[in-house]
Amino acid sequence: MIKAGIIGFGYMGHFHYEKAKKFDDVEVVAALDNNEEKLSEAKELGMRTYDSIDEFLKEDMDLVVIATPNQWHAKFAIAAMKAGKNVLCEKPATMSVKEIEDVIAVSKETGKFFTVHQQRRFDEDYRALCQVIRSGEIGNVTTVESKVLGERGVCFGWRGDPESGGGMLYDWGVHLIDQMLQLYPDEKVVSVYARIMSILTPAVDDSFEINMKLSNDVCIKVTVTTFALEKLPRWFVFGDRGTLRIENIMSTEGRARRIKGDVRGFDSVVGKKNLGPSRTMAPLKPEYLEEIPIPKQEDMSMEYWNNLVDTLRGKASLHVTTDQILRQMKIVEASFKSAELNEVIKGEI
């Protein structure tokens, strides 16, 4: 049996408990939380419960899942690995590059793995996007825009507290940065420019925009806000032969179109009376365009946990590695720095 324990039995603690339950050879034996109610919930599910990390880590466990607010991730990860446990940590891995470097050093020293729950790599919308881009059907991509917009306008609970690691860059930001780095894993990020804003939650960032330029000249734009009362597509991609839009997260609804051949002169645009104020920007005649189907995607919502358990069984290697997470945290840090200085941060990340 693979024995696991959970630190932080809130929303994501329960999520991981449910995932673990799907495996016959995984048993969640213990939980640690600083909230009595959460500990009672864990006890009812048959776990031994703790309010002290030292006592919790005396349990015989192969895996510790960390699902607390963000400021505790590094501290608990280091303690767990030093106690001989592998670690699955919720995102963001840590709150700084220095912290992730310390965590990686302990992972190397102890031989215990540290991985992060970047499960949005397996979302349908993202996999469809990767498939269309990699097929070359829309030509060479020049810009990829990734947007997540909400309406509530506030970051509630610990998400609105800077000391707990609140704010949207540590929240959705790390998922969206991870997706972009995985889309182009062999390219370097050569510049980062970010605006980070507090629109309705003064203490933390509730909105941000990050522009990254990659070494292949692709421009990446990531936008998150908790307050937008109109929708924009989840993904918008410009290629030099076509354009792709995907409307929503976890869905492949959208449209991809490409031009059939060379479009020259004004004969290719729709009739003169439809040109509007600009011939340059006039729409193409439909016969110059072809639609590219957006491929449907299978449900891969168990992929992250399947890979985790296979790794624990010694049959796979981890999808989410420390090298990838270190890179991601460097982008997060460059974004904070860029926003603070209102400067483009250049380098090779």
Ligand SMILES: NC(=O)c1ccc[n+]([C@@H]2O[C@H](COP(=O)([O-])OP(=O)(O)OC[C@H]3O[C@@H](n4cnc5c(N)ncnc54)[C@H](O)[C@@H]3O)[C@@H](O)[C@H]2O)c1
């Ligand atoms: N991967 C994802 O899609 C995803 C989605 C949501 C949240 N998360 C991440 O999961 C983590 C938890 O988020 P959540 O929404 O489950 O929060 P939550 O508030 O629902 O749960 C956090 C739990 O941690 C406990 N806790 C707080 N401080 C503690 C401490 N010092 N020691 C022990 N327990 C402590 C709380 O009592 C609570 O039970 C965060 O890091 C968040 O970014 C990831």
